[in-house]
Amino acid sequence: MHSGTTITQFMIEEQRRIRGASGDFTSLLNDVVTACKVISNAVSQGGLVGVLGTAGSDNIQGEVQKKLDVITNDIMIKSNEWAGHLAGMASEEMDDMYPIPKQYPKGKYLLVFDPLDGSSNIDVNISVGTIFSILRCPPDVTEPTAKDFLQPGTQQVCAGFALYGPCTMMVLTTGNGVNGFTLDRNIGEFVLTHPKMSIPEDTQEFAINMSNQRYWEAPVARYINECLGGKASGREKNFNMRWIASMVADVYRILTRGGIFMYPKDTKDPSKPGRLRLMYEANPISFIVEQAGGVCTTGRERIMDVKPDDLHQRVPVILGSRNEVERVIRYHKEG
Ligand code: AFP
Secondary structure (H helix, E strand, O other), X not given: OOOOOEHHHHHHHHHHHOOOOOOHHHHHHHHHHHHHHHHHXXXXXXXXXXXXXXXXXXXXXXXXXXXXXXXXXXXXXXXXXXXXXXXXXXXXXXXXXXXXXXXXXXXXXXXXXXXXXXXXXXXXXXXXXXXXXXXXXXXXXXXXXXXXXXXXXXXXXXXXXXXXXXXXXXXXXXXXXXXXXXXXXXXXXXXXXXXXOOOOOOOOEEEEOHHHHHHEOHHHHHHHHHHHHHHHHOOOOOOEEOOOOOHHHHHHHHHHHOOEEEEOOEOOOOOOXXXXXXXXXXXXXXXXXXXXXXXXXXXXXXXXXXXXXXXXXXXXXXXXXXXXXXXHHXXXXXX
């Protein structure tokens, strides 16, 4: 007999706190959680069921799709299209938004997701995850178009990610703190194991893809040089570095023990203002990180204040422990 609070119990208790809540949102979240359990299964079987390798297609961003990118996208769609809670979905893996098929009732929410973040790591058995964000469909819109999704991150009703690592975790916020749940495979339920997650204000750990160093802007180069130099370059401490190249895994580490994560603006490809996608990665992760007491910025503005102009828009991302991120913001102001 398990003794913890299950995610279902947790969500129902949260719902009771909201006067007039219809249960729609709780049911939607339940479907998303179910999809993540199905994805966790697919990911954990890997080569046994022939799901590793490339799918032979590219996504809208010109990236090679893995078989699991396509499979997990399909799982998210199938688990969430039927119940009547959604007016539409948008995914990193689909060129256009996904309207709810005619045979199903429509609801008042929009679901945005990256079905398998870090998927370029999947063949080497490194942790990957699913990131999602729930928005309200604008009032009186029954047939949403892409522009109805273009809401700043501050409008998110809920954001979360599942992390498929040694344990499968679900990390969630609805704007009332951040809670982490671990999948108990014996009962098939996520159980609350990490209540009220909080990011320490200070850190000695940074995460950045150092191979891009020659493309960085001056403020980022200045900050990383100081981290590398540590006490010898005037900082009060020495730093350690981690880079998993799977944002969910890097962010989970920061939620657990602090750190700063950076995928900054660079000059590698002038057509791209950053590597990470605003709607599918930066906004949901920012909502979680801010709710855990961290800071998220492009270097020049708060990520959740960016007004999206395209579903697949990219942004620079600098996030994590407050005092380090604020230092980087200061370096951007100083030029
Ligand atoms: P994929 O989902 O294509 O593997 O991208 C992962 C990611 O968006 C994010 O999770 C990582 O932090 C970042 O890209 C890694 O980028 P680099 O490969 O340039 O280090």
